[in-house]
Amino acid sequence: MASEGIGARVRRKEDERHLHGRGRFVGDIAMPGLQEVSFLRSPVAHARIRGIAKPAQGDVLVAADFTGMLPIVTRSAIPGYKVSDYPSVATDKARFVGDILAVAVARTRAEAEDVCETIVPNLEELPPIVDVYRGRAKDAALLHEQWGDNLFLQTSFDSGLSDEVLNAPIKVTREYKTARQCMHPMEGKGVLAYWDFQADQLVIVTSTQVPHLIRTGVAECLQIDQERVRIVTPDVGGGFGYKCLLQPEEIILGWLALNRKAAFRWIEDRREHLTAGANAREHHYKMTAYADARGRLLGLDAEVMVDTGAYSVWPFTACLEAAQAGGNLPGPYDFRGYRCSTYSVATNKPPFAPYRGVARPGVCFAMELTIDAIARAAGREPADVRAENLVPASAMPYTNVTNKHYDSGDYVASLRTAQQMIALDKIRARQKTPEPDGTLIGVGFATYTEQSAHGTKVFAAWGLPLVPGYEQATLKLTPDGGLEVRAGIVTIGQGLETTLAQVASEILTIPVSRIKVKLGDTATTPYSTGAYASRGIVMAGGAVSRTAEKLAERIKSIAAHLMQKRPEEVTFKDGRIEAGGASLDFADIGRAWYLRPETLPEGVDTGGLEVTDGYKPMVDGGVFSYATHAAVVAVDPRTGIVKILDYVVVEDCGRVVNPMIVEGQTFGGVAQGIGTALFEESTYDEQGQPLASTLMDYLLPGPTELPSIRMAHTETPSPYTRHGIKGVGEGGAIAPGATVVNAINDALRGLGAEVCEIPATPRRVLEAITAAQKQAAA
Template sequence: MTSAIGARAPRKEDARHLSGKARFVGDIKVAGTWEAAFVRSPLAHARLGAITKPPGMEAQVFTAEDMPDLAPIRCESTLPSYKVSDYPALARGKVRYVGECIAICIAPTRAEAEDLAEAVIVDLDPLPAVADIDTALAADAPRLHEDWEDNLFLTTRHDGDLSEAKARATVVIERSYETARQAMNPMEGKGVLAEWDHRADQLVVHTSTQVPHLIRTGLSECLGLDQAQVRVIAPDVGGGFGYKCVLQPEELSVAWVARKTGRPVRWTEDRREHLTAGVNTRQHRYRITAYADDDGRLLGLDADIWVDIGAYSVWPFTACLEAAQAGGNLPGPYDLGAYACRTYSVATNKPGFTPYRGVARPGVCFAMELTLDAIARAVGRDPLEVRCLNLVPGAAMPYTNVTGKFYDSGDYPAAARAAAQMIDAEGFAARKAAAAAEGRLIGLGYACFTEQSAHGTKVFAAWGLPLVPGYEQAMVKLTPSGTVEVRSGNHSFGQGLETTLAQVACEWLHLDLAQVRVTMGDTGLTPYSTGAYASRGMVMAGGAVSKASEELARRLRIHGAHLLQCDPAETEIREGAVWKGQASVGFAAIADAWYLHPDRLPEDVDTAGLEVTEGYKPDIDTGLFTYATHAAMVEVDPESGRTEILDYVIFEDCGRRVNPMILDGQSYGGAAQGIGSALFEEALYDAAGQPLTSTLADYILPGPAELPAFRLGHSETLSPYSRHGIKGVGEGAAIAPAGAIVNAINDALAPMGAELTRIPATPHRVLAAILDARAAREAAQ
């Protein structure tokens, strides 16, 4: 039985994960491995003075002075006004955030390495900290980077003409919104094990990453090695979410020490390191003015967006990807004629910013969707109808929006109405009235979004990034035993790519899924790929596997036809064999002829063989657009401020669903992360830049008790520009929950006149909104 595209096939990788046989960085056994621990800065901003190593242990402690040949992480960009920040693997001159690495200590065990790190004495001369956007932008603010004239990595502008929108508008909505800083919290933190292979004259780095080929490039550049001298192997990876798609300073330090000492060295991140020193994400501030008519038709939007980026620019995506994405994606799925936006990437004394599931879109969706609800309240119309009035209609597809985003296919209003039907919006008014009669506050909220997936060369080049993706490559091979091997430079870190790539191969080769073996994550074995990010895996890697499998199928029919003594045009592939009528020759027999008995093949046989490598990218380079509507029903306790999610539905369209079961899992996980953003997660810092949420007792993650029983609905609008009509979906479900949930909270609080504009919507903030509304009413009386 084959398990091709569309089958709810069980995940191939689950067998080893559920049986404890998976192999993460921490599981790898290499003889003579020593463990590493880092001396990290206790201050957010300080001059770095003398570093005193424990007597007799100097050979086990390394500082920047010991590494003059290790270049800093330097992320260039061609965007105007962009400022470069050198990010040293170990601090040089000064430290710029709490947790910045100052020294690396190695010992036979992690406990001994940590004891050694505790014994290192560091002389720090404190400097005033720049702990937030307002402090950073003040005229007299201390400079994080002394050669800069201010604390801005980049400013961008989209100068649209709003004059007509302002003249026609009868409704003007002004709002400010804020989203909290977050940590990403994959189950497995960062980890790296490096060793020098003297036989191969090669640095071998096992690292928990989404982008093994990119990490090889970054390591080779900073270490001054030819890329052929660096092999990066990503074993099983326990979650990434964007956190593991940049070059980490710890990877550099560990790799340098392993080469210097000649011994294998490993470092694995603990949870406290992650929460204090790991790169951060999500912290946005918006100031929006929306212009609409009496029907709620959005005529124009004027926006300022600030992003608290942290101290350094990460490689290769820079410190500016978040703000640039925010400015380009704020209009979302809406038919907006006039748009102006300015974005500011602000440097502060916090860990750097890395792409996180959704990259800016959770913030822009939150801001846009709350603005749509504010317009609906102003004109006295149902929020769903205002959305459907403004969403790009299906008849307009394909559609190029005001910021140049090319929406390839779909029907956005239909998805919104489907979500409303799933959550029984028609019956909600009666339910709300019944709850009110019982003294309970319930509310209904929506959020719509688009997710730009698998965007390619032109898009990344326009962002000015130092590394631009091109054609994704994959190799598909018929082995001598007649099974199929797929090799992809992409990587799986929980999204089931081993299974779905195998399903794509089965679409052409008609094998049982168990007969397809998928290899990923090893630069020594796989074709080049920039890796897994931006929901590109299934579109790009899947497309490359599809293209290679199609070619392999063609070759198999040629060889099979010779063995069947017929014309290839008379054959077909099914059930792992080449068939002509009732006669067949199995793949094993074809493999045997090619590899072991070539005497059975003609003299003029095609010498290309049964190993196929193909490159692929979609027919358009601007990305494919998944879209969805989330609808949430909540109850708010006005006495405690607690929010309970009563119902939650997702209706999405990601084109062809390769494995619906895996897609459902992606939606559940993404929505859970979005609920964390909406209600719980916040990385707090004081005015001195000290992290206040350094444990999971302080940084709150949603658990099973806080998550609803998600209900999912799907349509399949195939993209005309990708193989099999597939669109990316990995990031999507994390984008909308904050908008849907806070709109539902605001709907519940509407009788009180209260409104939230900041996330997470903690009980404290809900109560503050209620009290502020009460005070405003009393002041007006």
């Protein structure tokens, strides 16, 4: 039998049911008496609620009807952080378009929506805050009056900028902006809640990444004990961070099921997602970089403002994005002078959520464009300047200026490999001859680090209400020699049903087809804070590995007795148990424990063939994957249209568990990142009205917009994790914005034009060209 353990290209176990339409999502579940829920959402961005008139017909609830339901309150121990109540149903004010004002219940969703149309809110409109600059103005309207301003949090970091740094021969100042985006998982949010009379429990079936966290949040807001709440996560059609938050809709439907002892469901539609779903990635950067004459970075002075929306989300707060931005802005670069201030600004927009990469797409964009700007100022090849600034392999493990501990890697090698794959020398030669169609050719690079599986100390330092500890897994050998794996992590498309089985197979050699992985049910799985921050395979994989080793010792003890050998002689090979020429099947062990206990040795471990154990990496600050992306683009200076001609990724996530899944994760991430670079933008007018409420307005890249992506793997195992594994789930989405825009600016350098905002739409490209022409003519 060929090995199906770590490193094997095993086909995903979950794909069979999905490809045959046999998945089970929230929308697929039917039960007797199920009622559907629709929400009346605020039509204005900022208003005082003077009253809400219920219709004569229809089942409608407003805030006052939800007795005993507490608002979502997200606290943090970070000094200066301001707490905001986030009522699931708005009470005194509506603070963004889409804020829930009333709830309608009916037999069908269509009927519930019709009832919503008859509800009449009395709203006194207030001045809206629609951007960070207005939010920080002294005369700005206040979202939360008790604060006295619109800042959730301001932070600062200063390692010192010496006079030598401030007087460096190269000084580059830039302002960058990244657009607000929506996450767009294929399946939107979905919640079904009912009362289980037999278990005496509130059961919430929800499309979430964090079922155990949701149980805690629901119990707090509904003021019931956690043992009376069960969270079940069926198949999840993508998460991307949007589904790792406690949602108001989960609280509302939980209240309905708890108080009415019936079943209720809500399925998010695409318009709700675009206008009321949690948003992400609206960053503003003011950067000044100091470098020597060769472009060696000496210091960085930065201000980061994040438009965090109206409320602080639970449990990650409104400030995680800015905190991550300030800490990760230095990226993979080796310098010591760093000063950064961050501002988390409240605005009349939907609350901010962590989105695949959490701040790093923004900081990578700002940092990588700055590196290229330094290279232009030095008159050198950007790839060479980048290489000279990257942390060298000889310095690993390396602790950077913000105390990020890079465990292992060769960043320069990844850059040089990407440079070879993209054929930089040929591109530079090509650029010397004008293109027949008048387009301009450019090449761009971006190198980044991806912090994964950061745990207790990091989250505790952020002062979050829930902090991850030891990830646990339970493994059970069945009577016929199969294996059940239960973990609290959730599969949201990242292939964990397969990769966790591969980790177990690596230890026990049981075929992946005989390993059943059960996830996503607080009643049956060990506690976990869930799937986010590229933690799944490091944390849950580590827990499965550690637990499999403990189960292996129990199996060896029984096997040695049955084969009349010593336990240290027993080995596992190709799904069988061997010792000195004797051989057993795993079913023989299961049969002995469950069916023929008289054959067991004296003093057998009474814990049996079911083991639970926990794990976290040796270093609690996380491990760091990394990659270099490179792209070649053609820019039409007459229309501003950008076409990606070639795209390569050189990725290193430590020891690769399943190369096929890593490639799939990376390709999907790059597709999202190209959307960030060129297409996706949630825009608002001066009144805070969302202007991209359909997919006609919010542009997503499709097959015709995406290039054929070429990828190379390198493996630099982490010294701190089991099997040297690092996370990879977010990486593909981090670098494309920087990579593509660096390529655009390389194409435009002969015109003196520079794009500093994403998405780099045709309009923005043309504006950059026009601005350069005006400056040249002045």
